[in-house]
Amino acid sequence: MIQLPDRFNQVRNSEMLARSQVLRRSWPFVIDLCVAGIGLACFYGLVQLARYWFGHPMPSITISLSPHALPLYAFYSIVRIWLAYALSLAFAIAYGYIAAYNPRVEAFMIAGLDILQSIPVLSFLPGVMLAMVALFPTRQIGVEMGAIILIFTGQVWNMAFSFYSSLKSIPRELREAASIYRFSHWQRLVELELPYAAIGLVWNSMVSVAGGWFFLMACEMFVLGTRDFRLPGLGSYLQTAASTGNASAISWGLFTMVAIIVATDQLVWRPIIAWSDKFKFEQVETKSRIRSPLLHLLQHSRALHTLRSHTIQPLSEAIYQKIAEKRHRAEASGDPHSAATQKNRERWNALIRTVIIVLAVCGVVYAAFQALALLKDVQRSEFVQILEGALATFLRVNVALLLASVWTIPAGVSIGFHPRLARIAQPLAQIAASVPATALFPVVLMALVRIGGGLGVGSIILMMLGTQWYILFNVIAGAMAIPTDLREVATLFRFSSAQRWRTLILPGIFPYLITGLVTASGGAWNASIIAEYFHLKNQTLQTLGLGAVISAATDSGKFHLLLLATIVMAGMVVTINRLVWRPLYRLAETRYKLGA
Structure with missing residues (x-):
């Protein structure tokens, strides 16, 4: 070996140090x-x-299938989805916070959340679009705001459920520490509640954005009778390509969407996931952390x-x-004058709340009577058709949930427990979740028709493709939130696989799993409006189901059928939530709550 002089080594080391400092x-x-x-x-x-x-509204829009139109269309769709997500995040935090800390209205707000998540997007479409257009009659922003609000209705509910369940499961010792240090409401929100809910909120945000892509087609391709509310965007591009059977345009649209999703994963979600990992509630620091170069x-x-x-x-x-x-x-001033002022302020606040509640109740009652007046036009045969469709959709929803749970629970636990696997599987799952099943459905449907299947089987596949990600991402978030010290204890005592699942994994992910199943159930009911009624090559394919009734009623402008089918769907979802999911939520808040 050649021995270099010490002076040469010093010069070389100084050059390397200077180069690293420059870098x-x-x-x-x-x-x-x-x-x-x-x-x-x-x-x-x-x-x-x-x-x-803020330009003048376009009377009729022709969707170009040229690849040169895709950059502008993609820009419009990205803006709509992310504005809807920002609105969803603000609503989820406010709604979940009020519901978690106000016992008087908690049951009412959760029931309202159950009802709202069970109402399909198409049921919101006519009223929202007409209201926004009437609000901005001379500007294009009216139709755009209508599309954003409709995408919001497909994104927000699982985020609100996630934040609410996280607040209800905060460990008692953390709440006591916040009380000892006399945190204000704002400090408690910023320093405790948002950090504790960060992991679940981040993963539900990912699936919400994926849900926004799923319903983008319906929101950008809405036609009500003779009125055309279509918008230029990636969703309308893919829907037009699927309706005309243009395989080349479908390929270009899917390629553009996958490129956007990959860029979003690397530039947005990967850094946010790595950042949120520091909010993991544990007493022993994990050996491997999720990293993001960006x-x-x-x-x-x-x-x-x-x-x-x-x-x-x-x-x-x-x-x-x-x-x-x-x-x-406020604490130092204990004089009677300030106490009397405080009492007067409280009386005025109570009076204002009472007036607002009375006005809101009167408005709701009036609107409900006006809406129920439409049901006089429902025929007996149509009512029977709705009941039969409700039973068929109920069976499809439960089959889709069962098939989705079989693979998402073990896959989600594996991804959440292994950061190296998460670095590979999470982007793939995000891409798969964000690609709209409605864009892939023409290929799946044509393949099923060739082998002798039909829309009855295809609708189950579409429901599963659109809702299985709610379960997967919540299970991943639950597995990541399990403290490292508990996992090390299970390893130390040499738990078998069955013992590990029974005593650690299933109890640890249980609150997240219930949130995923609830939102997946609501998403499956919502997806039925597309899964059971589909336009393919200038023809309409449909099967018996409640979603098909809603879609057909929207196309034909039969608002009495749309209203009755929506009421039946909302009633079934709320009943299931009351009999099944709500008891499981209470179990998650009590028996499987992480705390000392």
């Missing part, structure tokens, strides 16, 4: 340039979007560090200090 300095600069470029691109996109939305680079950005240290942190500290000072002044 450290250059990388944050490159990241800052990328962040600036993203900001400029977002600003340009907002300008173009504002010009389109998150690592963003954390070392000088611009973002400056923004955080000079803006976000001082602002949050100022807010916390003002809250503490306000509470201290």
